[in-house]
Amino acid sequence: MxxxxxxxxxxxxxxxxxxxxxxxxxxxxxxxxxxxxxxCNLQPWRFLVLQSPEARLRTRGVVPDWAYAAPVLVVALGNTRQAWHRDGESIHSVDVAIAVEHLILAAAAEGLGTCWICAFDRLALRRNLALEPEWDPVAIIPVGYADDHNPRSQRKPLNNILLVT
Ligand SMILES: Cc1cc2nc3c(=O)[nH]c(=O)nc-3n(C[C@H](O)[C@H](O)[C@H](O)COP(=O)(O)O)c2cc1C
Structure with missing residues (x-):
């Protein structure tokens, strides 16, 4: 593909x-x-790949229940100290988002389903995974074979979002 x-x-x-x-x-x-x-090619990230029942259990109650059906859960972490800073603000979320989208598109190319999950209790996840303060959990991504046939969702037309001058 x-x-x-x-x-x-x-x-x-x-x-x-x-x-x-x-x-x-x-x-x-x-x-x-x-x-x-x-x-700056700082690669301020880590990806926790939770496959064993014990590892997955540590995110129970934080990740939505439907995500547990997936055989693989990836927790994408960004490092606020290692990342490049713009106007004093860590840009780790941008870096991690790009890497996550690589993961998601590669999964699609392999015939696998995924979903971005950002709506989770970051403090609870930090605590459950014993993360050091500089590691920020940016997203959780379940990976597995889809068991639904939902159609694509709608997008704004190009003429609404492209400003060509
Ligand atoms: C940054 C980001 C965060 C998201 N967080 C969640 C989430 O917490 N839970 C969820 O079910 N979907 C989440 N999504 C998925 C979006 O709802 C979805 O991408 C959007 O509705 C478009 O649908 P599609 O991905 O099927 O094209 C998130 C997507 C992005 C890009």
């Missing part, structure tokens, strides 16, 4: 089959994450 096809077919999946994800697919996805750009 080429990049444009992955972009066209990707959508947020909130129902997953229990089928495991093949290790070679995961390896290609991690490589796509590794190659993501970041400000």
């Amino acid at each position: 080429d990049l444009y096809e992955a972009i066209q077919t990707r959508r947020s999946v909130r129902r997953y089959l229990p089928a495991p994800v093949e290790p070679d697919k995961l390896s290609r996805m991690w490589e796509a994450v590794r190659l993501a750009p970041s400000a």
Whole structure:
């Protein structure tokens, strides 16, 4: 699948089959994450890949219940100390967002479903995962085979969002 096809077919999946994800697919996805750009190439990120029941349990109550059906949960962390700062503000969320979108598009190219999850209790997740203060949990991404057939969601037309001068 080429990049444009992955972009066209990707959508947020909130129902997953229990089928495991093949290790070679995961390896290609991690490589796509590794190659993501970041400000000043600082790569201020870590990705916790929660696959074992024990590891996944540590995010229970923080992640929405539907996400637990996915065989893989990724917690994307940004480092507020290591990241480039603009006007005194850490840009780690931008860096992590780019890497997460690499992950999500690579997953789509592998025929896998994902969903961005940012609506979670960051303090509770920090506590449950014993994160050091400089590590900010930016997003959680379930990864697995889709068990839904939802259509693509609507987008604004190009003439609403492109300002060509
Ligand atoms: C930064 C960001 C945060 C999001 N957080 C959540 C979330 O917490 N829970 C959820 O179900 N979907 C979440 N989404 C998914 C969006 O709702 C979804 O991308 C949007 O409705 C468009 O639908 P599509 O992804 O199927 O094209 C998030 C998406 C983004 C980009």
